[in-house]
Amino acid sequence: MPRFLNTWTGEFEWHNDPKLTTYAVLSHVWRDPNNGGEQSYGDVRRIQATVQNSRPSVSDTAPSNKDRRQGGSVFSHPELSDKIKGFCKVARDAGFQLAWNDACCIDKTSSAELSEAINSMYEWYRLSDMCYVYLPDVPDGDRPQDPKSKFRESRWHERGWTLQELIAPERVEFLTQSWRFLGTKMGLATTLEQRTGIDFAILTGRAALDSVSVARRMSWAAERHTTRVEDQAYSLLGIFGIHMSPIYGEGGNAFRRLQEEIVRTIPDQSIFAWGDSFTMRSLATRGHDRFDERSPGLLASSPHPFKDSSDITLVTPSHLATSLRLERSSEDVPTMHCIFTPNGVRMRLLCLPLVGAQHALEAFREVEIGSTCAECRRLGHADTLAFLQCQNRLGHLIALPLCRSREEGGSKHGLYIRTHGQCSDKWHRSYRTVALPKETLVVLLQQVRPAVVEVSLLRYDAHPPIPKSLRSNVVHANLDLWSGYGLRNQLVFDIAPHSIYSLKAQGFVPSPLRVARSDRAIFLTTTLTFNGASRSRRAPPAIELGLSLTEVESWDTKACFSIKGVNVTDLGSDDSLCINPFAPDTARHASTSGLSNVGDHSGGRISVFDRFAHRRRTIVHSEYAVHSDGDWEKDPRGCMVRLLRVALEHPFASPAGRYTSNLLFSIELSEEHRYTSLIESGPDGFLSENDGDGCGDRTSVYEQDNGVPSLPSPRAPAGDGDVRYATEESVEGLRHENNALRAQIAALSSQHALEMQDMDRKMSAMLARLDALTGS
Structure with a gap:
C-alpha cells in the first residue's frame, strides 16, 4: 500500500492497489547527509502541518484555482526541497496527479513499512506509468551517445538501488540537472547496454528477466555500490523475485541469505559460477594470471565476485549429458537440490575424479616456490571436477574444482571449492572455476568417467572483518x-x-x-x-x-x-x-x-x-x-x-x-x-x-x-565398516608403536636440551659483555 504525493496539493494520499493507480516514480541518487541529504517523510509532514496551520479557516484549506495553477501552497513553502518540487512539477506537467519518491513517501521510522517497501520496491517501479531519472551531474545539451559523455559518467549508473529502477519500469525518461528531457530507456538502449552490461532485449522488454542466467544478472550489480552493506542484497530482491525480511545490522550475511533463497527458488546452478576461471585448453596447460578472493566456499560474499560472470549461460540436462557421453542422456543428470546444514551444503553433482588422469592433476599444479601461506598449508590440491549446468560464451562447460583439507578426515564443513598452484603470503595464484573446452573433455573422458556423487561443500568462508x-x-x-x-x-x-x-x-x-x-x-x-x-x-x-x-x-x-x-x-x-x-x-x-x-x-x-x-x-x-x-x-x-x-x-x-x-x-x-x-x-x-x-x-x-618431524597418525579402524575388538596381536603392535613414539620424543627432548645448553652459554657470555660495558 504505497503512499503517494499529490502533485497539485503536495499532500500525501494512500492508494491500496498500485495496479489500479496511475502514477509516476522518481529514480535518483540520494544526496549525502553532509550536503543536506534528502527530506524524509517526517520532514515533509512537518512542512504540510505548518502550511495547514497557517491557513486562516477551514473553508480555505482547499487550494484555490490559482493555487492549483501554482502547484498547491505546500510547493510554495521555502523549506520544501527543490528535488521534490522539480519532480512534482515535471510529473504534473505530464498530467500525473500522483507521484512516488522513495525518500519521502516511505516512513522509515516504521520497521514494518520499511520491510514492505523493500520487498515491494521492484513491483512499485514495474507498475508505474512513468519513471523519471533525475541526473544532477549531467548538464543540459549532453549527448549520451558520446563515449565521454557526462551521462555515461553519472553516479546514477554506479548505485545499487538504481539497477532495478532501470530494469523494472516499462517507460523511463532521463532528465538533466535542470529537469530537461535527455532521452528514454528505449531510445538509449544501446548506450545503456554498453554502460551497464544489461542486455538490449531486457531493456527494451523483448526478453524476460528469468531468461538470463543468475550469474549474468549478478554481474550487472558487481560494480555497483550501496551506502549500507545489507542493501547489496536488498536492492536485488526484485531482480530475482525473492522476498525476505531485511535485518539491518547483519552485514554481509544479507547477501548470503539472498543466495540461499535464490538456490531454493531458482533452478540455476550458474549462481555457483563466480570468481576467476581457468580455461584448461590442454592437459599440459600450466598456471594462469588471474587472482580471486581466496574464498573456497560455495556462496559469494558480495556481488563483486560475479564481475566476470556476464557470459555464463545455462545448458539443458540433455546437452550436459551428451557432452559428458552419458549413456542414459538427461536421466543421469541430477536435478538441483541443495540442503543447507551447519556442516556444509549437501547436493548431488556430476563429478569427474582425476585420480586416473595424472596429466590433468599435473595441469592443476605448479611447483610451490618459497613459503606457502597458512591457507594452502591446510588445503590439498583439487582431485575432482564437479560439473555445473552452465557454460561460457565459447561453449566451454564450467566445473568446480573440489579439494579436501590435508588434515585427517577433511573439513567438517564440507569440501573446498578451489585449487591453487604457486603461492606465498602475499602472492597467490588460484582459481575457483574451470572452463573445459570440447577437445579437453575428449581426452579426459578417455581416461576417467563421470558419476553422480552426493557431496558436502563448504557453505562460505567467513573471513575476519578488516579492523x-x-x-x-x-x-x-x-x-x-x-x-x-x-x-x-x-x-x-x-x-x-x-x-x-x-x-x-x-x-x-x-x-x-x-x-x-x-x-x-x-x-x-x-x-x-x-x-x-x-x-x-x-x-x-x-x-x-x-x-x-x-x-x-x-x-x-x-x-x-x-x-x-x-x-x-x-x-x-x-x-x-x-x-x-x-x-x-x-x-x-x-x-x-x-x-x-x-x-x-x-x-x-x-x-x-x-x-x-x-x-x-x-x-x-x-x-x-x-x-x-x-x-x-x-x-x-x-x-x-x-x-x-x-x-x-x-x-x-x-x-x-x-x-x-x-x-x-x-x-x-x-x-x-x-x-x-x-x-x-x-x-x-x-x-x-x-x-x-x-x-x-x-x-x-x-x-x-x-x-619438525610429525608424529604418526593413529591407526584407522578396520575397513568394510567392521568394528573389531583389539586382539592380543594388535595390542602388542600398539605397544611397540607406543614405545617407538616414546623413543622418538626422548630423542627430540635430548636434542632440544643440547640446543638449550648451547643457547644458555651464548646468553651468559653476552650478559657478561653487557655488564662489562655497563660498568665501564
Whole structure:
C-alpha cells in the first residue's frame, strides 16, 4: 500500500492497489547527509502541518484555482526541497496527479513499512506509468551517445538501488540537472547496454528477466555500490523475485541469505559460477594470471565476485549429458537440490575424479616456490571436477574444482571449492572455476568417467572483518614522504602516547624516538627498558625496536621493522625478509627464520605500501612473539611469550594544540601467555599437529613444515565398516608403536636440551659483555 504525493496539493494520499493507480516514480541518487541529504517523510509532514496551520479557516484549506495553477501552497513553502518540487512539477506537467519518491513517501521510522517497501520496491517501479531519472551531474545539451559523455559518467549508473529502477519500469525518461528531457530507456538502449552490461532485449522488454542466467544478472550489480552493506542484497530482491525480511545490522550475511533463497527458488546452478576461471585448453596447460578472493566456499560474499560472470549461460540436462557421453542422456543428470546444514551444503553433482588422469592433476599444479601461506598449508590440491549446468560464451562447460583439507578426515564443513598452484603470503595464484573446452573433455573422458556423487561443500568462508584502523579513511590525507620540496624534513615522528601509558603498565619505558634521515630513507629507533619492581621471570635488559622507510619506484615505500635484544618469532604476514638497516655493515644479515638471537639484529619482513595506504590510520604494522626466559623446555605444549605489535600510524583525533606529530610509532606489548601456533590452525579453528612447535624448537613458524618431524597418525579402524575388538596381536603392535613414539620424543627432548645448553652459554657470555660495558 504505497503512499503517494499529490502533485497539485503536495499532500500525501494512500492508494491500496498500485495496479489500479496511475502514477509516476522518481529514480535518483540520494544526496549525502553532509550536503543536506534528502527530506524524509517526517520532514515533509512537518512542512504540510505548518502550511495547514497557517491557513486562516477551514473553508480555505482547499487550494484555490490559482493555487492549483501554482502547484498547491505546500510547493510554495521555502523549506520544501527543490528535488521534490522539480519532480512534482515535471510529473504534473505530464498530467500525473500522483507521484512516488522513495525518500519521502516511505516512513522509515516504521520497521514494518520499511520491510514492505523493500520487498515491494521492484513491483512499485514495474507498475508505474512513468519513471523519471533525475541526473544532477549531467548538464543540459549532453549527448549520451558520446563515449565521454557526462551521462555515461553519472553516479546514477554506479548505485545499487538504481539497477532495478532501470530494469523494472516499462517507460523511463532521463532528465538533466535542470529537469530537461535527455532521452528514454528505449531510445538509449544501446548506450545503456554498453554502460551497464544489461542486455538490449531486457531493456527494451523483448526478453524476460528469468531468461538470463543468475550469474549474468549478478554481474550487472558487481560494480555497483550501496551506502549500507545489507542493501547489496536488498536492492536485488526484485531482480530475482525473492522476498525476505531485511535485518539491518547483519552485514554481509544479507547477501548470503539472498543466495540461499535464490538456490531454493531458482533452478540455476550458474549462481555457483563466480570468481576467476581457468580455461584448461590442454592437459599440459600450466598456471594462469588471474587472482580471486581466496574464498573456497560455495556462496559469494558480495556481488563483486560475479564481475566476470556476464557470459555464463545455462545448458539443458540433455546437452550436459551428451557432452559428458552419458549413456542414459538427461536421466543421469541430477536435478538441483541443495540442503543447507551447519556442516556444509549437501547436493548431488556430476563429478569427474582425476585420480586416473595424472596429466590433468599435473595441469592443476605448479611447483610451490618459497613459503606457502597458512591457507594452502591446510588445503590439498583439487582431485575432482564437479560439473555445473552452465557454460561460457565459447561453449566451454564450467566445473568446480573440489579439494579436501590435508588434515585427517577433511573439513567438517564440507569440501573446498578451489585449487591453487604457486603461492606465498602475499602472492597467490588460484582459481575457483574451470572452463573445459570440447577437445579437453575428449581426452579426459578417455581416461576417467563421470558419476553422480552426493557431496558436502563448504557453505562460505567467513573471513575476519578488516579492523577499522586498516580501512581507508578520507580523514587521513595522503602523505608525500618523498617529496622533492623538502616536505619530508617537516614530518614529525614520535612514539604514540597511548603506547607510553600501556608500556608503563607492563613495566617498560621507551626512550625518546630517534629519527635519522637520508635522501631516500627514514630510520626510526627506540629502546624499551624494563624497570618493573618484581621479576617473576628474568626480563631482557633492553629491547631495541627500529623501522626503516625506503623510497621505491612509483611513489611506493618499503617498510621494514627490526628488533634487537630478544628472541622473537615473526608472526607477520608479509612475504619477504629484509636486511636490518641499523646494524653495522659487518653484522648485517637476512634472517631465514624470523628468529633473532640475543645480541643480534633481526631481519624483519618487507612491507611495500603506496601513498594511498596513508589514508588508513595504521599505515604499516607487524607482529611478533617475544620469548621469555623460563621453563618452556619442560613443557612441550608451548612456551611463555609476550605478543608484540609495532606499527606506523596517524594520531588519534585530539584537541587542537595538544599533539602535533604527523606520524606515530605505536608499540603494544601483552602480558606473558603460553604460546601455541595459531598460524597452523585448521579450517575449523582447531590446532594442527604442529601446535607449539614454533616455540619448542625456537624456529620460525615458517620452517615448521620442513624442520619438525610429525608424529604418526593413529591407526584407522578396520575397513568394510567392521568394528573389531583389539586382539592380543594388535595390542602388542600398539605397544611397540607406543614405545617407538616414546623413543622418538626422548630423542627430540635430548636434542632440544643440547640446543638449550648451547643457547644458555651464548646468553651468559653476552650478559657478561653487557655488564662489562655497563660498568665501564
